[in-house]
Amino acid sequence: MEKPGNSWKGLVSELQLERFQVIAAELKASGRFLLRPLEAVLELVTDLLAKILGTNLVRRHFHLVLSGLVLFGPLLSFWVSKYNIFANSNHFLYRKFLRSTWGWTCILTGSFVLLLSFSARRSVPLSLRHFSRIGLTGLIWWGARRLLTLLEDAAGSCYEPMPPAQDVQSSAVAAQPPLLLLxxxxxxxxxxxxxxxxxxxxxxxDVLILCLCCLLLLEEISVFSRHLSQQRSPGAPIKVLFLLCVVLLILWMFLLLCVLSNFPNWPSQQLGGALGYLGWRGLYQGWYRLKPRWCCPGLPGEELFEKEPKRL
Incomplete structure (x- = not known):
C-alpha cells in the first residue's frame, strides 16, 4: 500500500514538471517571435550580397580592382599620418589576422564549400572534390613561401653596424654612415x-597571400547566387558562413590597403601582388577549367546545379 507522503510528493513533482513544460513552451514561442526578424534580415542581406558578388561585372573585373589597389595603394602614404593606429606593426589586426591569413581563409571558405556542395548534391565524394581546391591552393602557397624564403636567403646578405669612431673631430668623417660587417x-x-x-x-x-585569398574568396562564394536561383531554401548555417566569408573578404582588402599605405615597399609589394594574381590565374582560369576528374577538382559549382553556365 502506497504511503500518503509518497503520493503527495509524486503529485508535487508532476505539477512542477507540467509547470516547467509550460514555461519551456512559452520561452520557445517567444524565441521564435524574436528570431523571425533576425531570419528576415539574414535572408535579405545574404540574397543582396549573393546577387552582387555573383554578377559577371564583379567576377570579371574584381582582379582589376585589386591590381589597381596594389599599384596605387602606396601613393596613399603621402597623405596617411605615420601616427595613426594602423601605422603600428604590432596592431591587433596585424598580429591576429595578417599573420594567419591563410588559416582564417581555409577554415571559413573550406567550411562554406563543404556545406554548400553537400547541401546541393548530398554526395560526400563530390563535396571532398570541391574542398580539394582549398587544399591545393594551400599546398601551392606553402611551396611558394618556401621557395621565396630560399630565394631571399640566396639573394640577400646580413650586416652588423659597427660602433661609431671615437674620434669625431672631423665633420666629414662624422657625417659618414657607420661601416657594416658582413x-x-x-x-x-x-x-x-x-x-x-x-x-x-x-x-x-603578406601582399601575395592577401591578394590570393581575396581572389579565392570571391571565386568560391560567388556561386552562392546560383544556389539560391535553383529555388532552394538554404538553412541559417550556410547563410551565416556566407556572411562571414564576405566579412573576411572585406577585412583582407582593408588590411591590404593598410599595409600598402602605411608600410610602402616598392617593388616588393607589387611583385607579391603579381605572384598572387598569377597563382589565381593559373588555378581558377587554367587548371580548374579542365574537365573534372581525379587530377582536376573543377570550377566552383561544377556539377552542383542543374544548369551549368557556358564557360568563357
Missing amino acids: HEDLTKASCLKGNLLWRGYEVSQ
Missing part, C-alpha cells in the same frame, strides 16, 4: 632575430 652564414630569419640588418631582394609575402 655575416654570410646567416639566413634572413636568423639575421632579423639577432637585431641585425638584412639587405637584398625580396617579395612581400
Whole structure:
C-alpha cells in the first residue's frame, strides 16, 4: 500500500514538471517571435550580397580592382599620418589576422564549400572534390613561401653596424654612415632575430597571400547566387558562413590597403601582388577549367546545379 507522503510528493513533482513544460513552451514561442526578424534580415542581406558578388561585372573585373589597389595603394602614404593606429606593426589586426591569413581563409571558405556542395548534391565524394581546391591552393602557397624564403636567403646578405669612431673631430668623417660587417652564414630569419640588418631582394609575402585569398574568396562564394536561383531554401548555417566569408573578404582588402599605405615597399609589394594574381590565374582560369576528374577538382559549382553556365 502506497504511503500518503509518497503520493503527495509524486503529485508535487508532476505539477512542477507540467509547470516547467509550460514555461519551456512559452520561452520557445517567444524565441521564435524574436528570431523571425533576425531570419528576415539574414535572408535579405545574404540574397543582396549573393546577387552582387555573383554578377559577371564583379567576377570579371574584381582582379582589376585589386591590381589597381596594389599599384596605387602606396601613393596613399603621402597623405596617411605615420601616427595613426594602423601605422603600428604590432596592431591587433596585424598580429591576429595578417599573420594567419591563410588559416582564417581555409577554415571559413573550406567550411562554406563543404556545406554548400553537400547541401546541393548530398554526395560526400563530390563535396571532398570541391574542398580539394582549398587544399591545393594551400599546398601551392606553402611551396611558394618556401621557395621565396630560399630565394631571399640566396639573394640577400646580413650586416652588423659597427660602433661609431671615437674620434669625431672631423665633420666629414662624422657625417659618414657607420661601416657594416658582413655575416654570410646567416639566413634572413636568423639575421632579423639577432637585431641585425638584412639587405637584398625580396617579395612581400603578406601582399601575395592577401591578394590570393581575396581572389579565392570571391571565386568560391560567388556561386552562392546560383544556389539560391535553383529555388532552394538554404538553412541559417550556410547563410551565416556566407556572411562571414564576405566579412573576411572585406577585412583582407582593408588590411591590404593598410599595409600598402602605411608600410610602402616598392617593388616588393607589387611583385607579391603579381605572384598572387598569377597563382589565381593559373588555378581558377587554367587548371580548374579542365574537365573534372581525379587530377582536376573543377570550377566552383561544377556539377552542383542543374544548369551549368557556358564557360568563357
